Amino acid sequence: MDMSASVRKRPISVWIVSAFFFISSLWGMWSYYLIAVGKTSPEYLNHPYFANLTILDYAFIVLLQLVALCAAITLFLLRKAAFYLFVTGMAISIIFTAIKAIRGIYQNANPVAVGVAMAMTYAIHIAVCLYSWKLLKKGILT
Helix, strand or coil: CCHHHHCCCCCHHHHHHHHHHHHHHHHHHHHHHHHHCCCCCHHHHHCHHHHCCCHHHHHHHHHHHHHHHHHHHHHHCCCCHHHHHHHHHHHHHHHHHHHHHHHCCCCCCCHHHHHHHHHHHHHHHHHHHHHHHHHHHCCCCC
């Protein structure tokens, strides 16, 4: 049996999505770490959004970033768990956003900036969930 015939070809879009989520999750964790330990510029530390983050907020952030990192890795490995991890990440993001809204963390934020950021975030989440669902149904994710 030819070994190359049994190797699945990874679509270029899998490379792109995996790289994006891998890099952004690591960057996100690093950024929030720097903010949490006060190793960033004072305007960030004094901004009402960052000044009001609690240990629970940081736990949600780390959880969300770890789920995104695992989703990126499993997608790259063409595993069906990628779909479930992307959906889980979107659910965590929605819950976290709702908690922050209830606590009034967005009160002092620019509503246009928050709206655009949320729209982009959820558009990306939905697109990636649909994409990974498509890969799962095609049998590319196993």
